[in-house]
Amino acid sequence: MKTNEQSEPVDLKRYEHFTLRIFYLFTAGFLFYESFQNWLRGKIETHPEVVVLCVIGYSLALFLMTASLSSIKILQKFKIIPLIALLLIMSSSIYVIAEIQYTGVYRTDSMAFTHYASQLWLFPSWNPYGHDLQIALEMFTVDVDYVTLKPDGDLVTNLNYPALHLLFFTPFAYFGLQDMRWVTFIFAIAIILILYCKSPSEIRPLVLIPFFAGVDLAINFTAGCLNDFLWVLPLIITAFYIGNPLIAGLSFGLASAVKQQPWILFPFLLIYIWRSGEYAGKKKTKSILMFTTSTIVGFLLPNIIFILKDPKSWLSDVTTPFSGQLIVISQGLSTITQSGYVPLSNNFYFFFAVSIFFLLLIYYNLYFEDLKYAIWAFPALILWFSPRGLQNYFIYLIPICLVAIVTWYKASFGRDLK
Amino acid sequence: MNTVNRRRLTYITLILFILIIGISFFQNLGKSQDFPLILNPKFKYFTKDPQTGMQRPFLWEATYTLGPNDSGFLRRDIVADNECLGLHLYQDGANDTYAWANIHVKQAIRGSDVSKLLRSDVSFWIYPTFSFVHDINSKEPWNIFGLEVNDGAHIIWFIFSDSAEQTYQLRNHRIVHTNLPLNQWSYVKLDIAKEYAKAGWEEPSDLSFILICGATKMTPGTYAGYFREIDVYAGQ
Secondary structure, three states: OOOHHHHHHHHHHHHHHHHHHHHHHHHHHHHHHHHHHHHHHOOOOOOHHHHHHHHHHHHHHHHHHHHOOOOHHHHHHOOOHHHHHHHHHHHHHHHHHHHHHOOOOOOOHHHHHHHHHHHHHHOOOOOOOOOOOOHHHHHOOOOHHHOOEOOOOOEOOOOOOOOHHHHHHHHHHHOOOOOOHHHHHHHHHHHHHHHHHOOOOOOHHHHOHHHHOOHHHHHHHHHOOOOOHHHHHHHHHHHHOOOOHHHHHHHHHHHHOOOOHHHHHHHHHHHHHHHOHHHOOOOHHHHHHHHHHHHHHHHHHHHHHHHHHOHHHHHHHHOHHHOOOOOOOOOOOOHHHHOOOOOEOHHHHHHHHHHHHHHHHHHHHHOHHHHHHHHHHHHHHHHHOOOOOOHHHHHOOHHHHHHHHHHHHHHHOOOOOO | OOHHHHHHHHHHHHHHHHHHHHHHHHHHEOOOOOOOOOOOOOOOOEEEOOOOOOEEEOOOEEEEEOOOOOEEEEEEEEEOOEEEEEEEEEEOOOOOOOOEEEEEEEEEEEOHHHHHHHOOEEEEEEEEOOOOOEOOOOOOEOEEEEEEEEOOOOEEEEEEEOOOOEEEEEOOEEEEEEEOOOOOOEEEEEOHHHHHHHHOOOOOOEEEEEEEEEEEOOOOEEEEEEEEEEEEEOOO
16 A cells, blocks of 8 residues: 555656646647747748748657657657757747848837947946937837827937846947847846746746747747846846845845836835745844845946936936826726726826735735735736736736746745755 | 734725725826827937838828929928927929929827817927018918918918918918017917817818928929927817
């Protein structure tokens, strides 16, 4: 008669093999889809490199589909192939969309402004804050559908992000990189590899599936010039090292120094440190102080030069998203106003989002044990009620939620972080 | 905190939240911020017009009526230290198919936005460089720099130059000339609804808001005029 101790590893192995087969098949499906899309949009008559990419994509997809139904020996032998295939098809599709479909043109004004600001900061050492960067729209021939408007119809032409956003691009601008999408892509690769490598082997095949479940997150938004992976990378480090106030604080400060979205998490993280069992036995006040100090250091390090140069312009530009100076455009609740059905002012949605923020703050504290890991989804929840609830405000939290699930899994099985 | 107190606090905060959001909803209902009537009013971001192959400010449509040897173009200019939209025209004076050579830079206003525009204060900075001239007998204009409001059935020309102020109407064409000094920036306010009322025309359902620079063969030569920053303050 088998005891529980004896049967558990057998079950775990069986489960691991099953998830590996699913991962092979999922990757095959994703490759079929993306290779077909590249075949459609890649203008294969004039782009022989797309033909090569399609042939490789389909070959890998066929191999993975066949391998998913082969012996476990073959599966184990090639278990790194699905990861390589996903990265390969991701880069192929980004190339086809960015260079062939969009002909290298920047799709968003934010990418153009940040790229231009990084060049100006580098060469004439010129402070981009407080200046009109409209020339960047022409330099990078930004797609007209993705230019941000103000309520008076004027175009947003200032740099409205904290400084690390442009500093990440600076070394690449120095070496003459013409398309900063590839920098965002490098960050995406780093996120995928960290997620994959830091997950226990038995859940590793499953952990990337939510990331690749939608092509917006995996491909389209990077090809379409959204830079959000720049803050997601430091924030996944925060999520992985949430038990270490120094590393968590520093990485959180860096994430907040790229974009404003992570700022929402700060009070929730303080509650987390105060209430979490990971800090049991430690001096909580000291941990909170360490976290707060390292957050401030992480945030100020890249920003301080710009703040000292012109504090008023820096503050005015960085707080643009909160000053109501952007037009209502949203996939969130304010869609009902945007579409003309329910006429409500910007203030209502702003007030709604702030109320949700405080409500969540109270409930997070009240129901901490139940909501402990839900913290990472809160920015999406809050911003969905705001005047500008955009798709990227939601989907870029998926990698961070994945980290939380992995951390939760490890904690519930008593495994140490690798 | 024990379960009972926690539950009480949950209900109290939830009720408070619903009350606050409810009050906020009714306070803000009907105060929707409208989509701007005029887009890109500061003429930022010049893009290539696929139809003409020339530059135009983003979200504005540019059309040219030119004879074989006339010429015209738009560009971003800096005039008296101010970045602006420059309309540049050359009328050769030849007997072309059309008497006019002109440049239109326009945006279409449709539906309920038309009535909003008519009830709004429309102001802009303008820099005229030439005098308005018209036929002495027929009063038909021979050149123009200003704004055209065109609803398909009626046209209003708001003309700005150093000539004498006058308003008159030629059939479905109303001409409102405002005296402004040449070669300097002036801030002007328009009341489009008032001109519609004075002309006895019904308010239209669609209209084109057109920045215009033009000259007939009667007044050959080189023309330029500049616009910057249109402000539209929505009326009640």
